[in-house]
Amino acid sequence: MTTTDPLLSVRDLTMTFPGKRSATGRRGAPVRAVDGVSFDLAAGQTLGLVGESGCGKSTTGRMLVRLLEPTSGSVTFEGKDISRLSQGALRPLRRNIQMVFQDPHSSLNPRQTVARVISDPLLVQGWSAADARRRAAELMDLVGLIPEHIDRYPHEFSGGQAQRIGIARSLATSPRLVIADEPVSALDVSVQAQIVNLMERLRTELGLAYVFIAHDLSVVKRVSDRVAVMYLGRIVEIGAKHLLYENPQHPYTRALLSAVPLPDPAAERRRERIVLLGDPPSPAAPPPGCTFHPRCPKAQQLCRTQRPLLQLAASREVACHFPGD
Template sequence: MNNTPEPLLTVRNVTMTFPSRRRRAAPVRAVDDISFEVAAGETLGLVGESGCGKSTTGRMIVRLLEPTTGAITYGGRDISHLGQRELRPLRRDLQMVFQDPHSSLNPRQTVARIISDPLLVQGSSAAEARKRATELMELVGLIPEHIDRYPHEFSGGQAQRIGIARALATGPRLVVADEPVSALDVSVQAQIVNLMQRLQRELSLAYLFIAHDLSVVKRACDRVAVMYLGRIVEIGRKEQVYAAPAHPYTRALLSAVPLPDPAAERTRERITLLGDPPSPAAPPPGCAFHPRCPKAQQICRTEAPLLRVTGPWEERQVACHFPEAA
């Protein structure tokens, strides 16, 4: 008998294709047949270069975008193609924190209105929504008396705390955090990551943590999924991925992360990838990474590798014909 609890979120063979803005040009496949799961109370990090499809994946999960193919299942229910009326009650459980705190907050509204809006949409009274907004201000480390100020009166870190408070207003179970600290100073980044981890413990939250900074992901996440040109090329527990990266792309990303030890930084191997990522409108045949891969062979140019278990860990999967030995 299988006693493994059902995942909170399941993404299966999801693809997102956008029509090209140019006439007769090929459509852009931003996300290409990805699959992963997020358990209740877990943080899954989604990492990769700009343009690899991370943010598009996050927007599909909270249904700001409708996937072209595949299935997104939340709490055992397929939400891939629900209409707006069916999505409204579901949005209590699925919320998003955006990358740029100031551009994601309405400059014409007070903080009270910004945090209260999700509750008002869900049917709360104005008095109830304001009371909840005040509680959330305190929960995220802001002064409740500042609730009637406007976003421009707050620093970047404070504005991101407001964005987090807004995401928590409806009591979600899953929060998609799209580059939540990349626009902030390094010292402020640590504060926001600490805040998110505390809130996760107190509120039993699950996160999909989208980022390109692997040092932040290592601190914030339980598992890591690495994306390249719309596909997941490696996924596993962070200890496995960071200690023994199996995909050449993962190894290259990790080699670019600065080390705190100057001696180790000077002597370690740096992997430099040649060329630029291919266009998602015209991906190369076979493995999408083969034009930049130092290990590419003929099979890589003709046959796309599938995610499969690699090494001694059952949780770690790699899409590579010649993965590194653990």
């Protein structure tokens, strides 16, 4: 890996789940939750992954750390394809790729003390119990918790404090990449800001790279360098944050941004709100052509028959036959 190579490179990542069985025992159509996702992430940068619930962004994050095995495609980390490694070969690499989960309390073992929760990754990597405990105390201080509370249990902490424990656990092995799966969506708004500021500080101090998964576009704007918008398992627009927020090219991106409230009441009243009709199609039976065309206000006949590929438009990549206004 050279200094110009991306830290993480994802190519045509796909995840297909078998269909559910009906009461008669017949299996339904397979569900393609992620359909050909590709992107690069440089060291020290943050990629925001956004979209409606069910679009496949969390499934993508879980495949990046091999909690789910991809159906096809590749995940290359530091120049090495990790998508097909055995669990034994993958174990040494796991120290460099960690994950923060959405619900802090459900992701922490209620039977273990905070010391054990944070130090578990170190014990797996061969650290002694004493060294792992010292490291856990250091990490508690780093994320803004009182090290003297190291022998408490997760239920004795608030939601924001529990998420700080989850972040501390993800940092135990000094990773280079952290996958953050909606890390603030289960928290109060005031606590969300604290966690976002903490993650930004840690990125600067530790040189971390993030894949930040969220549905809140205002949070993603705060933390990201680049943003990828997903719809029905596919990336429909990806580019630098300022370009995407100031001049979105895909109709779906424009609709998402129009739903973000503005702090200025006068500007909020003046702007156009784009309301999409209907619900997202089922990933078990996606429509032909562009999967967004049943809800797109500018769809034409070409959109109904031909799937658009990501292509350069206005200095970012857009999967749309008719990008722009």
